[in-house]
Amino acid sequence: MIKTAMSRPVTVFMFVVAVILFGFVSLDRLALNLLPDISYPSLTIQTDYPDAAPEEVESLITRPIEESVGVVPGLTRLSSVSRSGQSEVVLEFAWKTKMDLVVLDVREKLDVVNLPRDVQRPVILRFDPTYDPIMRLQLYGDLSLGRLRYTAEKELKKNVESTEGVAAIKVIGGLEEQIRIEIDEKRLAELQIPITQITQILAQENLNQASGSLYDLDANYLVRMLNQFRSVEEIQQIIIRNQGGRKVTLGDVAKVWRGSKDREVIARLNGKESVEMAIYKEGDANTVTVAQAVLQRLDSLKKANQFPKGVDYQVVFNQAEFIKNAVDDVLSSAIVGGLLAVMVLYVFLRDLRSTLTIGLSIPISIMATFALMYQTGITLNIMSLGGIALGVGMLVDNSIVVLEAVDRHKNAGISLFEAVYRGTKEVGMAVTASTLTTVAVFLPMIFVEGIAGQLFKDQALTITYSLLASLLAALTFLPMVLAVQIRKPAVNPEDAAAIAVAAPEAPSPAPGRFHRAVLWLSRTGRTAGRFLFLDLATVVASDLRRLFRLLGGLLLWPLNPFLDRWERFYNRLNQGYPRLLVWSLDNKGNVIVLVVFLTVTAVALSFRLGAELIPSLTQGEFLFELRLPEGKPLEVTDRLISVIEKKVAAYPDVQTVFSSAGGSNRNQFARESHEENVGRLFVVMKNKRDKETEAAVIKRIRDQLEEYPELSFTFSRPTLFSLKTPVEVEIYTYDLDSLHSTAGLVAARLRRIAGLTDVRTSTELGNPEVHVLFDRERLARLGLEESQIANILRNKIRGDVASRYREED
Template sequence: MALVERSMKRPVTVTMITVAALLFGAVSLSRLPLNLLPDITYPSLTIQTEYADAAPAEIEKLITEPLEEAVSVVPGLKLLRSVSRPGVSEITLEFAWKTNMDFAALDVREKIDLVNLPGDADKPVLLRYDPSLDPILRVGLSGDKDLVTLRYLGERVLKKDLESLEGVASVRIRGGLEEEIHVAVDEKKLAALGIPIRTVSDFLMNQNLNAAGGRLRDRDAEFLVRTTNEFENMDDIRQTVLFEEANRRVKLEDVASISRGYKEREVVSRVRGKDAVELAIYKEGNANTVQVARAVKARIEWLNKGFEDDVRADVLFDQSTFIEKSIQEVRSNAIVGGLLAVFVLFLFLKDRRSTAVISLVIPISILTTFFAMQQFGVSLNIMSFGGLALGVGMLVDNAIVVLEAINRHRTGGKSVWDATLDGASEVSRAVTASTLTTVAVFLPIIFVEGIAGQIFRDQALTVTASLVVSLIAALTLIPVLASVGSRARGPLHIDAGDGDTPESGDGATGPKTPAKPKRRLPGFVRVIAKPFQLLFAGIRFLLVWLGRFLAVLLPGTIFRILAIVFKILGRALDVVIRPVQAVFDRAWGFVARAYPSILESALTRPGRTLTLTLIVAALAIATVPRLGVELVPPFTQGEFAFDLELPPGTPLQKTADRVHELEKGLANDSEIGIYFTSVGESPDLGSARNQRRENIGQINIAV
């Protein structure tokens, strides 16, 4: 095969390409994002519209039906369903797979803008399902301070500080009490003055604003006029003039009492049964989950040192912990699998050099696969690591076949060069065909539609890339390593130039150009230049020997020391493996002796052999209905949650009291690490907004 021969004649090129591939793979490994699962996008959109204090019937008639009629003609729409609840309308649109959801969202927004909704209704919000929208961390801020102070610390300190970190997209806060100013109007006084209450409401709405006042131009300058009218304290609000006529001036404090208060609670958050403020941290789309989580946790620890002793921020939920454990487990399994594969190879080959040559294919293929993963946009996740672990055993198959063919030709009496070239070329078609058949099994998975295709795409690409790289390594690097120290057959030809014959020893002929006589410098110049010549000669001597030391002596000494160390370790390993090797040889000898008789019995009685095969196949098929069918096997992160829903119309406080009764039963359980609850809001996985109702609650428990 031409590829094998060219690789053997250019070992330096093959080595440099291998080193470059390893470097590219190492750099790509450091840049690959680390996630739990591949990016999963479901082709659906949700239109959420809020209409405060409206009944479900009015929601359906005034909001849901007009929106449904408008968006039902969007191209690619497969299914439309809606839910009308008190104060909220939700319309879910499901599209066909392979639909460009960016363009679909633009079409839906265009249709929504054409619908006339009630003036008091909020603007419809378009939500898109995406698991990456789930928070990677949940932090609880609790302590002995009042809920207003905790909310202030969360918004003014934690939120601003954490959002400045690289990779953090946003921080959302829920729970606690939000401070606001209450204006209690005395209706009797307003009636006596003849001022309608609507006037007070409109007056306060138009106050506390800064507005632009235009421009003033002078000969040499231009000034911007800005009207400042924001309240700075409670006295500014009290002294605000509400009504002025002739000599009568009515201030706001004359008809109302102003006091500090807080907004009506819509969400109640608790940590370990105590009221708290919860912060949900979201990462940017292309950020590494583990790195962002580490940076956030480090900053939280630093912020805790600046808080008072009675206030503390604790991590309630950490998505990166499960990701790190899962990835570490898959990585360790892949490493153990590779080591076991090398050990089994050594038991069969009984040669350290051959085993080392084949073992090089595993790290080279894996590191080069990381470069391919980055080019294809594949992240480090359970599926891609599973693909690497799956391919570790198959990576050495091609190398084993090539090296076995080379050894067979060498035992036949051929030289090292001839045996390597003939052996690798002989099996090149077979190993290429076997690799392509395996690739043909995995590669079509990337064309599968739906969530299954998105999940298993990374695994298919990873296995395919690693197998292709191992095939290239088996046909190029393995022959180069196997032929180290040998020479190519046939004489080495040197092409001469056009009509010129290079000098080749004493027999060289051809025209000689007479040498030009050297010009000698004057005597005084030679005397002056002599010290400089000696200095430059000394520097040249030092540089030459320094180069020899760094390029020849030092690497040679290091390699010699490493060779001695590996030789000692090899002998020590032989002593350890010798008992295992003896047991393996006996077992393999027994199998080798028993196999001919088993094969002869199967060939002489084909009817019985086929009958047993059919019985085993029938039993296997009979067990298929008993097997469960699911997309992804169930797994646990050591955390779970359960939702509570009371009858519609249940007040928030009653729902909170019911959840608190359940929390009391969790406080005395020693197996529970931490638990936190949310009342009035339930997070929807993969959604940018949470479901908010007064009669719902959620309890999250970490064991």
């Protein structure tokens, strides 16, 4: 292989060019991500049960679902959370489980579960609903909050949600339109009309229904009843009683108007109310690709004049920006590392041609690595690029060994071609063994299962690819470059004289006219080819060599004083090394004791080092989850958060502040689990890379939040990795009271540990309740039913959705 590469330089050169081209093309097509694709084999079954207490949710929904899906093959862990109005059952499966087949199996199991009538259909989520969205948009403008919410849900959400990779979009804030009917209970009682009757009449009157077919002669007509409400006035004119010619309409006993639903979440941007769109990606989608596609879709809507007029948006959070910045930092570090490696080579070799020759193995190996990454489905992330950066220093090791061996044989006086061949062949087996031993350290990591395997697989493969590419370059490309003679070899005078006095050949017959033309074209072609590909190429190569030597001399001229000092220092070090070696051989015992002492010291210090899978990532964006005592209304929560938001917005180092009051901190898709006493405060820094300023702002916000005794809070950053809480303690018991008390004791102990902050438990007190107990004997005497009274009580307190009012589409 070595001699073939040396004798066919054009072939090797074209192969290297092809590798570089494939590398550039692959680099342009590689997906960009922060971390490797870590796909957890898990499903979340979410079931809503409006206005149900956690105990009822657990007994009526969670337990039946757990019993049904607990027999799915491959299930390794089953956990659930039962909260007010919602059940979440999380199924975790073994690694490499085919989740598409599991989803079908889980759906079949859910279809046979008997749930209460008011329970909504269970939803299977392939993504974790507790993850943060990849992007948050805040909508604002001259429109009212109701119109702004309508625009977000009916126009923008439909356009953006169809983008490839978008799993769901959650719209919060603003006002949701609703046709409200406020009953005059006194008037209703006088007429002896139950409130449930009005609900039934509204549902019956607002109806479009197919009524079959009507045949008339040769025609067939479809019969449809079109009786849906078309206006608020029509709803007011509904007759709810017609007795003795006396008609009672809905407008006589109730006030009907176009209003808005009771607010569940209030969103603010820099102190002003807004509407937020939180965009979630699919589990296997690329964050950067999805975010770019969403922004392109929004830009295309604006350019096509399809963006709602009077509405503007601001991207307040975008994970793609942090990912691109992090990957760019790692990539720039790898480039700087390669340049430093080349500089160190020159410091020791003091020969520009040798340095550049060896330095070429770095970009060639990296381009080959990019091509192999694309073929094996590896993305550009901090782990894969970290592997490349780790291997940059090792890419030149093989080339240095080959160059040193070639130089030794060349100094022995043999020809250049023979020196390159002998030197490369002499160390070829050694550098191959050295490279394969390093590969043998990293390559087995691809067989590790679990999070560690998915996280470090990319790094192991990129290091392996780059090392094997550098080995191939050292054994083929480097010998070819070293064996090329740029100068035209001098002709021996004796050989030239011998050629001149050589006996002429016997004269050949005079060629014909056509033959002479062919000979002339052949000589002309050979002469032109020799001139273009040999003489001209040699001259150009020589000129380029002189130019590079001149430029290198000019660039390195300021470094000559430093290089001279370094050479003197290295000479003294080289002269002192034999004496140190002799002393070590004469004092073997002291050397062994010193090595053992240093080893023990290093091992002892290693136990004091912290250990974590992924370090804390400073993004310049963070949030505080705020919680007031249970039972606090949404207005009180919003008023407190708006005060805190104004204070934080006044900080000079803060760029944007936005907040939300209400909703669910654990699950943004909890439609029926609304906590009015909770809120979130999001902060975006001006300088996202200044860690010290960010830490100071966080401490200042903590100090201000401590001023409110009723307020509890936790600090967190946007979730870029699944381990949102680095330390979790799980407590198991069958008694809720003992579970609550034990969790409180454990949390109190954990708060005493240095380094742990924002310790909280998942067991929380529910909202204050008013219990209603029925006297069954008295109900029986009065001829009443419990369900009838429960429905009336629910309608009077909570209200009821009698029907849907459709407008436009």
